[in-house]
Amino acid sequence: AEPVTLHIGGTFPMESGSGGWAGGEACLPAVEMALKDVNSRLDILPGYVLNMTNHNSQCQPGLAMQQLYDFLYKPPTKLMLLTGCSPVTTVIAEAAPVWKLVVLSYGGSSPALSNRNRFPTLFRTHPSANMQNPTRIHIMEKFKWKRFTILMSVEEVFVTTAKDLEAIARKKGIKVDRQSFYGDPTDAMKTLQRQDARIIVGLFYVTEARKVLCQAYHHGLYGRRYVWFFIGWYADTWYIPPPEEHLNCTAEQMTEAAEYHFTTESVMLSRDNIPAISEMTGMQFQQRLTQYFQKDTANVGGFPEAPLAYDAVWALALAFNCTRNNLPSHIRLENFTYDNKVIADTLFQCVKNTSFRGVSGKVMFSDSGDRIARTQIEQMQGGKYKIMGYYDTTSGDLEWYNKEQWLNGKGPPPDSTVIKKH
Numbered sequence: 260a261e262p263v264t265l266h267i268g269g270t271f272p273m274e275s276g277s278g279g280w281a282g283g284e285a286c287l288p289a290v291e292m293a294l295k296d297v298n299s300r301l302d303i304l305p306g307y308v309l310n311m312t313n314h315n316s317q318c319q320p321g322l323a324m325q326q327l328y329d330f331l332y333k334p335p336t337k338l339m340l341l342t343g344c345s346p347v348t349t350v351i352a353e354a355a356p357v358w359k360l361v362v363l364s365y366g367g368s369s370p371a372l373s374n375r376n377r378f379p380t381l382f383r384t385h386p387s388a389n390m391q392n393p394t395r396i397h398i399m400e401k402f403k404w405k406r407f408t409i410l411m412s413v414e415e416v417f418v419t420t421a422k423d424l425e426a427i428a429r430k431k432g433i434k435v436d437r438q439s440f441y442g443d444p445t446d447a448m449k450t451l452q453r454q455d456a457r458i459i460v461g462l463f464y465v466t467e468a469r470k471v472l473c474q475a476y477h478h479g480l481y482g483r484r485y486v487w488f489f490i491g492w493y494a495d496t497w498y499i500p501p502p503e504e505h506l507n508c509t510a511e512q513m514t515e516a517a518e519y520h521f522t523t524e525s526v527m528l529s530r531d532n533i534p535a536i537s538e539m540t541g542m543q544f545q546q547r548l549t550q551y552f553q554k555d556t557a558n559v560g561g562f563p564e565a566p567l568a569y570d571a572v573w574a575l576a577l578a579f580n581c582t583r584n585n586l587p588s589h590i591r592l593e594n595f596t597y598d599n600k601v602i603a604d605t606l607f608q609c610v611k612n613t614s615f616r617g618v619s620g621k622v623m624f625s626d627s628g629d630r631i632a633r634t635q636i637e638q639m640q641g642g643k644y645k646i647m648g649y650y651d652t653t654s655g656d657l658e659w660y661n662k663e664q665w666l667n668g669k670g671p672p673p674d675s676t677v678i679k680k681h
């Protein structure tokens with residue numbers, strides 16, 4: 260008999276119209292690869308074939324709403340929605356429950372999305388930005404730093420991350436100051452200097468990071484007495500100033516100021532040699548995806564996040580499979596309509612219980628639908644990032660390689676963090 264088609268909708272930010280994340284460039288091919296792989300597997304959803312309708316959201320929530328109505332009011336009925344960047348995931352995941360739809364986000368990193376009241380049916384294979392906070396605190400404790408400063412840009416994702424970081428620090432008796440800015444960090448940097456900040460966690464996009472680093476150079480806020488933490492998902496050579504940004508720092512000055520800074524980022528590609536459920540290892544997936552592009556994948560938007568998009572389709576397919584096996588005999592998956600509570604509830608439970616080895620690592624969700632992932636810590640040494648270790652938030656274990664370096668080979672900076680006696 261002809262296989263029955265199950266339809267899904269997907270939004271992909273193909274260009275960063277609004278300066279958002281243009282991750283669709285790599286994530287759409289990754290999703291199409293996963294659909295092909297799942298549809299060719301006889302042991303997954305036998306008798307069914309998955310089909311996706313997709314739109315280019317340009318990371319614009321308004322456009323995405325229009326596309327959501329297109330998914331919903333143009334047949335055929337969709338059984339689930341895939342979304343990319345945070346602003347789009349926010350609006351679609353807030354509306355989706357009205358149509359009893361589960362939303363799977365492969366690109367939403369905003370901590371605000373971990374909210375079951377606002378987003379009752381949202382799950383994401385992309386880790387929340389908050390996942391890096393326990394790691395940052397663990398490193399502070401490891402080096403016995405009692406005080407640090409958060410320097411942040413006031414986008415929502417960084418404001419929510421900073422709040423979470425401060426809360427964890429307070430619980431651990433670590434003193435936190437916070438300096439925020441929008442666009443121009445000059446005043447915030449002057450305050451850092453006045454407050455004698457020594458350990459600084461930077462939360463901002465890469466353009467602001469370059470402005471901060473250049474000012475750190477000119478203010479002397481770097482070197483032996485300072486430790487900078489930047490976000491790890493900037494490009495490896497992010498600190499080299501692009502001419503069009505007219506930074507008043509040379510590449511040499513930026514390289515000097517960047518030396519020995521730390522970064523934290525969530526692991527998005529499994530380094531295991533054990534094949535994932537798709538019978539590929541993370542590296543094999545990456546090699547296969549590279550063939551889709553003629554240009555250097557370092558310039559392909561969303562390439563680091565592509566494993567998350569690939570695994571999102573597997574999570575969806577396995578959940579459909581689980582649903583099919585758990586429905587009452589008179590109800591079939593293809594009977595889904597936007598008011599069918601039995602199928603919607605069964606599907607939600609199946610997604611909630613997701614647990615499989617993906618190309619991005621173990622895929623499991625917390626109760627708020629968040630991806631549980633490890634954090635990777637690196638340090639810039641001689642202009643190159645070196646892996647310092649991994650932190651597993653679930654177990655609280657820090658795998659540390661003792662390869663960190665300090666200026667003049669000394670240990671961590673003098674415990675400048677002793678709170679001054681007022």
Ligand SMILES: CC1(C)CO[C@@H](CC(=O)O)CN1
Nearest residue numbers: 280344345366367368369492
């Ligand atoms: C690591 C990054 C770049 C964080 O932003 C995500 C996009 C978003 O949250 O809108 C994509 N992945």
